[in-house]
Structures are given as structure tokens and as C-alpha cells.
Amino acid sequence: MATKFKTLKEYLYPDADQKQKIFVIPNYQRGYKWSVRLSDEQTSVEYLLTDLLSAFKSDREQQFFLQGVTVVEENEKIILIDGQQRTTTLYLLLRCLDVINIQNITIDYSIREQSRDFLFKLKDTDFDYNDVDSKNENQDIFYLKQAIEQIKKLLLEELDKEQFTEFILNKISLLYIVVDRDKAVRTFTMMNGQKARMLDEELVKAEMLHIISQPTELHEISSLWTIEDTFPIIKEVAAIEWETNALRSKYAREWDKWLYWWNREDVKIYFNVRKPMGLLLEYFYKKKTNSNVFSFQNFKNILPDNEVKSAKDVFKGLRDLQKDFEDVYNNALSYNYLKCALIGSDGSADDRFNIIMYFISNKRNYEELKSYAKWRLLGATHIEITEEFTNDPTAEGGKIDNEVKRKDRVRKMIGNLSKSDVYNDVNNKNVLFLQLLRLNVEEYNKLNSGKGIKFDFSIWNNKSLEHILPKSRFYHIEKTEDGQIKYIRGDGEEIKECNIQGLYNSKSKECFTDPSKYSEHSIGNLVLLYGRNNSTFGAMEFEAKKKCFFNNEISFESRSLLHTISYFANSKWEPADIEKSAEKIIEILKTDYNF
Numbered sequence: 001m002a003t004k005f006k007t008l009k010e011y012l013y014p015d016a017d018q019k020q021k022i023f024v025i026p027n028y029q030r031g032y033k034w035s036v037r038l039s040d041e042q043t044s045v046e047y048l049l050t051d052l053l054s055a056f057k058s059d060r061e062q063q064f065f066l067q068g069v070t071v072v073e074e075n076e077k078i079i080l081i082d083g084q085q086r087t088t089t090l091y092l093l094l095r096c097l098d099v100i101n102i103q104n105i106t107i108d109y110s111i112r113e114q115s116r117d118f119l120f121k122l123k124d125t126d127f128d129y130n131d132v133d134s135k136n137e138n139q140d141i142f143y144l145k146q147a148i149e150q151i152k153k154l155l156l157e158e159l160d161k162e163q164f165t166e167f168i169l170n171k172i173s174l175l176y177i178v179v180d181r182d183k184a185v186r187t188f189t190m191m192n193g194q195k196a197r198m199l200d201e202e203l204v205k206a207e208m209l210h211i212i213s214q215p216t217e218l219h220e221i222s223s224l225w226t227i228e229d230t231f232p233i234i235k236e237v238a239a240i241e242w243e244t245n246a247l248r249s250k251y252a253r254e255w256d257k258w259l260y261w262w263n264r265e266d267v268k269i270y271f272n273v274r275k276p277m278g279l280l281l282e283y284f285y286k287k288k289t290n291s292n293v294f295s296f297q298n299f300k301n302i303l304p305d306n307e308v309k310s311a312k313d314v315f316k317g318l319r320d321l322q323k324d325f326e327d328v329y330n331n332a333l334s335y336n337y338l339k340c341a342l343i344g345s346d347g348s349a350d351d352r353f354n355i356i357m358y359f360i361s362n363k364r365n366y367e368e369l370k371s372y373a374k375w376r377l378l379g380a381t382h383i384e385i386t387e388e389f390t391n392d393p394t395a396e397g398g399k400i401d402n403e404v405k406r407k408d409r410v411r412k413m414i415g416n417l418s419k420s421d422v423y424n425d426v427n428n429k430n431v432l433f434l435q436l437l438r439l440n441v442e443e444y445n446k447l448n449s450g451k452g453i454k455f456d457f458s459i460w461n462n463k464s465l466e467h468i469l470p471k472s473r474f475y476h477i478e479k480t481e482d483g484q485i486k487y488i489r490g491d492g493e494e495i496k497e498c499n500i501q502g503l504y505n506s507k508s509k510e511c512f513t514d515p516s517k518y519s520e521h522s523i524g525n526l527v528l529l530y531g532r533n534n535s536t537f538g539a540m541e542f543e544a545k546k547k548c549f550f551n552n553e554i555s556f557e558s559r560s561l562l563h564t565i566s567y568f569a570n571s572k573w574e575p576a577d578i579e580k581s582a583e584k585i586i587e588i589l590k591t592d593y594n595f
Helices: 007-014 044-060 084-097 113-120 139-154 161-170 181-193 202-212 227-262 265-271 279-290 296-300 308-330 332-343 349-361 366-376 384-385 402-417 424-446 457-461 533-539 542-550 562-569 575-592
Strands: 001-008 021-025 064-074 076-082 105-109 172-178 389-391 399-401 463-467 474-479 485-489 526-530
Touching: 001 227, 007 084, 007 161, 007 172, 007 308, 007 463, 021 084, 021 399, 021 485, 044 076, 044 084, 044 161, 044 202, 064 084, 064 474, 076 084, 076 181, 076 384, 084 105, 084 139, 084 161, 084 349, 105 113, 105 349, 139 463, 139 542, 161 172, 202 279, 202 308, 227 265, 279 296, 308 332, 308 349, 332 349, 332 366, 332 457, 349 366, 349 384, 366 384, 366 424, 384 402, 399 402, 399 562, 402 424, 402 575, 424 463, 424 562, 457 463, 463 533, 463 542, 533 542
Parallel strands: 021 076, 021 105, 064 172
Antiparallel strands: 001 172, 064 076, 389 399, 463 526, 474 485
16 A cells, blocks of 8 residues: 555646546446535535635645545556545536646546546536536436536635636645555445445445456466467456456446436335335345344345355345336336335334335235235234234134134224214224225226226325315204203304204204214215315315316316215215215225125
8 A cells, every 4th residue: 555645736637657647436436426415514515615715715825635535546547446526526626617627637437427428528618518418317417517516606706716726736635545456345345334424235336346346267277388378368368357347337337227216206205215225225135134134244244255156146136126126116006005005004114024025025916915905904914914823822822813803803994984973083084094095096906907007195194084065064962061052063163053054963863864873974975185175175065166176277186086086076965975975985895805
């Protein structure tokens, strides 16, 4: 290892005997991230440039030291083991200063071709970087453009750019550490493992690519006496090197595709995960080892040192699992049923793992997935659905028949949802929410010739129940302790006797045939809506609600709820319709749950 200080000019520009200097970003390094803003804090780009400007303004003759870089030297190539973010930012700064030639400096992201091309084209002062990837589909280029904008913003003030350039090139130094090539990845892993911003997922990638990059052993070489003897060996060495580089690049590109998929906002919301590689590494490790504790150090145990075959096997396993995730997500039926099952989860990490792995194992058996999802929405556990018995030391024989447990759940659900007041009972209301969600999802699953269409589950965090016939159309009578009569409207407001004209008495058999089973708050008068739409309806009469619901001139999210639509498609809605609706839903639930 060689260590010395270099000015930025010595570091960035070629020596006298060099035509150019190429800074190579190895394929195990992550993309450019220094322009990422966390909350209201400065980005790393802004932090660095603010420090440089402050030093320049306070004393242009002072020496200013940056954090060191660790490299492997190969002639004009400088392979950056640590310092790629800093080096790329300095390159962008020189481009923005526009007073110094950067033609003989190259930043080479070895497998990120679009990033490499973007940085190379920046050498052309007429190059309009804003025209590149205008839709911001490439994460690296987006962050590179963000960095340029942040630099330009800080350079807007009055500043002698030529003097500032001279200052940063000649007065700014850094510690320059050179390591041997065979220690490069180990050094990268060791150094970055000590930084809080370095993630386990990134270290796993570096370690796997390092192992896969190990050269294949050559056939046994006997003593060589002639050029003719040497030529086949040279060909074999070249072939092995080419094959190793191609394989490493292929794996790195594939890894980055997974990373891009897991960082899609729709995927992150669906799986409720914010880790860069989502659930892939964690679930692969847990599946392989039956351990919950995923970390880089633990993952290394399934990646023995220098065992290329083991690393390839792990990579293949990750590839297969990633495909499973994408298959389940991309198919409308498995997408809808899995989300229903996750909504019915107890929220623990183990339960989520069991649910998702069950769906992956049965990803083409849609009837199985449908059955699993409906039972999860009824509160059944993974064991109650997938196994014959649940262990229970308090039960006779130490276990309970799961079919019996499931039937008990159905019986309880049917009983609770058949009550006259579901709306005001929190527990029963939650059960109804889950069943109305399921009924709306099932309508989506019937579309597209039975192949289904993905349901918008954002409603689950913005859900409400709407009374089809308004609560304000009903009243009931209460007696106080002193025998006084009170008239209470369905929305809870006390009214005078003279105001009951035209209202339904929900406790009277003239209104409902059985007030113990039916009321304005019973299942037959309730539908699922987006919470934002609930206030739009207010206390409207049924006809007005129907007109509003089907008015395509206004935005109304709940119009996409197919089960809900079926109610507002009715020509009228009166207490008799509430009774018929209640009976119909209860029969549907009994049929769906084989009760």
C-alpha cells in the first residue's frame, strides 16, 4: 500500500507522460447518490461545495484537505475503490465552472453505460444535459443532473470562477491511497462497512461480484519451450478473462434491474417496504437458513470465500425468487389476492413472510390463492389455513381441528353481520370493511375474461362506509329515566315530534319486518366508499346520491368500486330494499365460506 498527499490538480489531471486519466468506477460500486436530499438537510454535493467556497473566501492561500481516496493504479486508469462520489462531484464542479479543460479527464462507470455516456458528453460545452432522459427514468442520470443544478445554484453569486478554480486545483489536497488489485474488493467492503450510509444489500452485491470475478484455474501448464507452446495458453487466458468480465457485467446489470424494480414507488407501496432491494435478500436468506436475522455478515455464511460455484448458485436462487416476486405482482389475480391476504395479516414479519412465500409457492393456483385470501380476511391464521391442526395445550389431545376453527369464525361473522346495527359496533364494522373490500376485489377478478384487473388498494388507508338511504331519513324513540320521550334521528341528533313527519321509524315493524335484524345501520344499507367521497354525499337523498355517483363530469374515485356501483344502479332505495340487500349479502357470504 502506497500513501501520499496530492493536490486536486495532481489527482484529477494526467501526468506529463499521460495523454488522459480515466477514473474507473468498478461494477460492484453503487450509482451516483451525492445529490440525494434527506429531509431538509444539505445534500453531500451542497455540503462539499459550501465548504470549498467558505475556505476560498476566508483565505485563498490556506491548504484545505478533503477525505482520502483509495485506488488501484493501472497506467492511465485509476480504479476507484473508495471516493467515486467525491471524484464524480469534482468532475461536475469543473464542468460547471467552465474555465478549465476537462477533455483529458474521463469518469468511466464500467457497467452503467448511460451514466458513462452522459458524463463523457458533458465535455462538450454545447451539450444540453436537460434533454437527456427527460422523463427521469434513469436514476443515476437524474441524480447527476440534480448535482449539476445544485452546483450551479451555489455558483450563482458573484465569484471569480477562474481564481476559484485555481484555488480548488492547487490548494485543495487529499490523501491518495494505492492498494493492490487483488485486495480491491476486500478493501471496499472493509472501508464501506464502517460507514453508516453503506447498506447490507450493497455489501452483499460487492461480495458476490468479487467471488464471481475469481479467475477460473488454467489447465495444468507444463514447461514451455517455444512460442508455439505459449500461444494456446495466451488464448486460454484471454478467453477466461473475457468470460469472467462478461459474466460479472451480466450479473451486475441484472442486480441493478432488480434494484430498479424494488425502487418503483408502486412496488414499494404494495409490499410496504423501503429497503433498496426490497424483500429479495431478506426472504432468500430466511428461506435458505430459516433465520430471521439478515445482515451482510450472516449472508456471507452462504457465500464461502472464493467458491465461484456457490456464488453462482446463490445468484441463481436470487434470480428465481426475484422472478417469483415479479410474477405474483404482475398477474392481476395473484396481485389482488396477495394484497387481501396481507391486509388480513397480523402485521408480524413472520406472518408476512409466510403469506408471501405461500403465494410464491402457489402462484398459478388461483383457486388456492382465492381461498387463502378469503380466510385471511376472516382472521384465520396461516396455520389454520395450511395445516390440519393447531397445537393448543389447553385443548383435548393438545390440538384443535382447523376446519372446526374456520367454521366457528364463519358462524361468528355471519351472526355479527346479521345484526341490526353493524355500523356503530367497531368490531363488526371492521369485519364489514374487510368483507366489502373482498366483494369489490372479486368483481375486479371477474373482468378481462376472468383474468382480472388490478384493484386499487389505496382505498384501504382512506376507506369509509356510506349509508345508501341517509341516516337522517330515520328516527327512533327513547325514554329517559323520568319517563320522558325523546325522538332521535338516525344521525344521532335529537329532534322534536313535529319533525318526524316523512321519516321512517327504524324500530317499527311498519318500517322493517324485524327491527332486531334490520335498520339504517344494518349491512343492507352500507357500502364501501373512498373516505374523500363520503363528504360529497353528505345527507343527500338516494336519487341525488345516484346522480352524483354517475356524473362523469366530476371526479369521483368510488365510481371504480364495482360492488358499490351495483347499489346505486337501483331505481329506488327504501327500507324494503335494505332488507333484500341484507339477505342477499348474507347469502353471498354463506356461499363464499361454505356455511
